[in-house]
Amino acid sequence: MVAKPVFRTCGFTGLKIHDEAEKLIKINAVTAIVVLALGGLFGLLVALTRWPTVHLLPADLFYLALTAHGIDILIVWCIFFEVALMYFASAILLQSRLATPKMGWVAYALMVLGAAITNWKVLEGNSSVMMTSYVPMQADPLFYVGLILFAVGALIACFIFLGTLVVAKAEKTYEGSIPLVTFGALTACIIAIYTISSGAIILIPTFLWSVGLISHIDPLMYKVVWWGMGHSSQQINVAAHIAVWYAIAAILFGAKPLSEKVSRCAYLTYIFFLQIASAHHLLVEPGLSSAYKIFNTSYGMYLAVLGSMIHGLTVPGCIEAAQRRRGFNNGMFEWLRKAPWGNPVFSGMFLSLILFGFLGGISGVTMGVEQINIMIHNTIYVPGHFHATVAAGTTLAFMAITYFLVPVLFGRELVMPGLAKLQPYLFGLGMGVFSLFMMGAGTLGVSRRHWDMAFSDAPHAFAHAPAAFLMMGIVGVSAVVAVVGGALFVLIIVGSVLFGKPAVPPAPAAAPSPVASYGNADHVAVPGTFALALLFLTMFVLYYFVNWKYLASTWIMS
Amino acid sequence: MSITPPEQKVWFNEPVEKTEVVWVLIALTWALIMFAMMPLWHLKGTQNMSNEAYRIQPDVYQARVDAFVEKYKVGEEGHAKTPVVRPPAGSDVYMLARLWEWYPVLELEKGKSYRLHLSSIDWQHGFSVQPANINLQVHPGIDEVVTITPTDSGDFGIICNEYCGIGHHTMLGKIRVVAGK
Ligand SMILES: [Cu+2]
Numbered sequence: 001m002v003a004k005p006v007f008r009t010c011g012f013t014g015l016k017i018h019d020e021a022e023k024l025i026k027i028n029a030v031t032a033i034v035v036l037a038l039g040g041l042f043g044l045l046v047a048l049t050r051w052p053t054v055h056l057l058p059a060d061l062f063y064l065a066l067t068a069h070g071i072d073i074l075i076v077w078c079i080f081f082e083v084a085l086m087y088f089a090s091a092i093l094l095q096s097r098l099a100t101p102k103m104g105w106v107a108y109a110l111m112v113l114g115a116a117i118t119n120w121k122v123l124e125g126n127s128s129v130m131m132t133s134y135v136p137m138q139a140d141p142l143f144y145v146g147l148i149l150f151a152v153g154a155l156i157a158c159f160i161f162l163g164t165l166v167v168a169k170a171e172k173t174y175e176g177s178i179p180l181v182t183f184g185a186l187t188a189c190i191i192a193i194y195t196i197s198s199g200a201i202i203l204i205p206t207f208l209w210s211v212g213l214i215s216h217i218d219p220l221m222y223k224v225v226w227w228g229m230g231h232s233s234q235q236i237n238v239a240a241h242i243a244v245w246y247a248i249a250a251i252l253f254g255a256k257p258l259s260e261k262v263s264r265c266a267y268l269t270y271i272f273f274l275q276i277a278s279a280h281h282l283l284v285e286p287g288l289s290s291a292y293k294i295f296n297t298s299y300g301m302y303l304a305v306l307g308s309m310i311h312g313l314t315v316p317g318c319i320e321a322a323q324r325r326r327g328f329n330n331g332m333f334e335w336l337r338k339a340p341w342g343n344p345v346f347s348g349m350f351l352s353l354i355l356f357g358f359l360g361g362i363s364g365v366t367m368g369v370e371q372i373n374i375m376i377h378n379t380i381y382v383p384g385h386f387h388a389t390v391a392a393g394t395t396l397a398f399m400a401i402t403y404f405l406v407p408v409l410f411g412r413e414l415v416m417p418g419l420a421k422l423q424p425y426l427f428g429l430g431m432g433v434f435s436l437f438m439m440g441a442g443t444l445g446v447s448r449r450h451w452d453m454a455f456s457d458a459p460h461a462f463a464h465a466p467a468a469f470l471m472m473g474i475v476g477v478s479a480v481v482a483v484v485g486g487a488l489f490v491l492i493i494v495g496s497v498l499f500g501k502p503a504v505p506p507a508p509a510a511a512p513s514p515v516a517s518y519g520n521a522d523h524v525a526v527p528g529t530f531a532l533a534l535l536f537l538t539m540f541v542l543y544y545f546v547n548w549k550y551l552a553s554t555w556i557m558s
Numbered sequence: 559m560s561i562t563p564p565e566q567k568v569w570f571n572e573p574v575e576k577t578e579v580v581w582v583l584i585a586l587t588w589a590l591i592m593f594a595m596m597p598l599w600h601l602k603g604t605q606n607m608s609n610e611a612y613r614i615q616p617d618v619y620q621a622r623v624d625a626f627v628e629k630y631k632v633g634e635e636g637h638a639k640t641p642v643v644r645p646p647a648g649s650d651v652y653m654l655a656r657l658w659e660w661y662p663v664l665e666l667e668k669g670k671s672y673r674l675h676l677s678s679i680d681w682q683h684g685f686s687v688q689p690a691n692i693n694l695q696v697h698p699g700i701d702e703v704v705t706i707t708p709t710d711s712g713d714f715g716i717i718c719n720e721y722c723g724i725g726h727h728t729m730l731g732k733i734r735v736v737a738g739k
Contacts, residue, residue, distance in 0.1 A: 134720075178563065259574045286608070287700050444689070445686065445688035452727040459659065460640070540588070555706055558605075558606050
């Protein structure tokens with residue numbers, strides 16, 4: 001006998017909210033934020049060790065903290081939050097009940113258990129194998145077990161999301177197609193299922209190998225399959241945080257997509273192409289042919305890059321169209337200047353968009369070129385790139401939507417609203433500078449995952465350029481700024497949930513009413529956005545060709 | 559709005575605004591240019607990844623490296639007394655990665671080409687020649703052959719940039735490039 005689902009009507013949004021769905025969203029989001037705090041702490045330790053003048057941790061603890069930081073942030077934090085987003089984008093946005101909430105709790109328990117076991121094994125000190133855990137380096141068998149349990153939990157959550165879509169369709173809780181944000185979440189979910197399957201294909205044999213049941217795992221094969229998971233797991237983040245951008249544009253501005261067709265087709269390019277583009281992690285790997293590398297990175301990646309470039313126009317474009325409808329019509333950029341920059345929901349989202357595009361996007365595509373990768377592979381440029389995408393892009397977007405969800409789901413006002421205003425800037429700009437200078441240091445040859453860039457105990461002498469040390473110093477300082485921003489976020493959210501004043505919904509629905517029927521299709525031009533897009537393209541082209549020129553100056557090799 | 563179902567039931571029939579069409583075409587053109595660059599560089603450029611690689615047993619590789627060192631050794635260097643090897647230009651030269659050293663030290667001539675063999679006898683390592691900024695992945699069980707021509711002289715550090723355990727940061731080797739006669 002299934003209990004009758006209980007609903008309430010949200011005073012802020014007018015949405016019908018399923019009680020069980022709400023509880024699961026809250027618990028997953030809160031757990032995500034706890035993990036963010038933990039992973040951020042490890043991140044701080046790592047950053048303080050790589051800051052040459054501080055050099056905080058001894059080598060063994062450094063590699064331990066780096067492994068924990070990578071797993072907790074890149075996997076655990078992101079996926080817990082994405083599970084919350086999936087439940088939100090299905091049950092809440094479709095005003096449906098969540099399919100099988102009991103399984104939702106099972107999924108949650110498995111994920112918590114898995115994350116805890118993996119963390120325990122890492123902290124014990126015998127599983128400092130980094131997030132990539134390349135064989136033949138071996139971790140404790142339970143390290144792999146934890147990851148597998150976490151993945152199974154996440155997989156169940158994906159199926160609950162799909163089930164909820166089916167329920168909503170069958171019970172006719174909405175009409176027509178699913179909303180764009182839900183479509184984005186569906187994209188994330190499909191990529192997640194692919195990702196987790198790849199993870200299972202590689203981690204289960206690796207576990208069997210770690211307990212001695214399989215004698216040998218081929219290191220190259222491991223990497224090819226591992227990146228089927230590792231790469232697309234980051235694509236879950238991209239699909240999810242772009243959905244968040246669209247959601248925030250709609251919530252704050254009542255913005256409509258410029259056209260549903262273009263935005264949705266851009267998402268489709270992710271589903272069709274991005275997962276197979278994982279070869280760009282293997283560009284300097286021996287034993288894989290150039291034909292494979294080029295084929296896989298070109299047709300797969302560039303079509304997906306096209307998708308991202310489209311979102312890069314349509315998200316600010318729909319905000320511009322909505323703002324112009326409201327009368328912010330002077331010049332190219334009044335719509336942007338008059339945007340609510342003091343509202344962390346907006347500032348977080350817009351900084352995420354800019355930093356993700358300009359820093360993360362351009363650097364990612366450039367280093368995904370077979371030959372240019374020779375200069376960048378495994379240097380600190382790589383974490384520079386993915387901090388721009390995952391920290392400044394995904395994490396900041398998730399922070400922004402959290403500021404919206406606290407009053408809606410927890411019914412609490414934010415504590416310390418002044419600091420909340422400041423928080424996205426501290427975190428976003430800290431992370432932006434951090435990423436930029438990491439890329440600079442990487443270009444000078446500084447390695448990632450390396451304890452001592454001075455090589456004090458090495459048998460030979462080698463000194464990096466002084467500029468590399470300076471840049472790593474700036475990386476350290478900006479990391480501290482970003483960590484302060486991150487800690488502030490955790491403090492504000494936890495404080496609000498526990499001690500916030502009850503939030504009183506405004507008399508009419510707070511969500512602005514839609515301002516255009518097909519976005520700007522009925523002729524609100526978006527010249528400001530187009531100018532920004534052209535600026536982006538110019539920087540992209542310049543940076544891309546500067547790297548080719550730089551490559552041409554290194555040793556001749558074939 | 560993006561959080562409500564699209565107004566037209568069949569969203570695919572929605573009109574598309576001109577700005578978007580223009581931008582999609584621009585982005586597509588750029589994607590095609592990038593698409594063309596990699597094959598083009600294989601034809602016109604001089605820095606490309608090698609496609610030459612062989613399966614090899616670690617002990618077989620070790621034996622080849624030992625024979626190579628024996629044949630061309632000219633001295634020792636560093637506190638680990640790593641042999642310095644000066645092979646003739648154009649020959650097959652070997653670099654071996656293991657916990658936690660690059661073996662041996664190579665002395666090459668500027669402007670001359672060498673068939674550089676790279677392999678590991680234990681875990682994965684990262685071959686990073688600095689400040690020339692060449693970064694290649696080294697695998698156990700795979701003999702990777704790259705034809706390299708150093709274009710400037712001096713002492714170059716070989717940093718391991720693939721994490722390989724607690725002594726990873728001490729894994730520093732050397733290539734010396736001397737000016738030709
Ligand atoms: Cu190493």
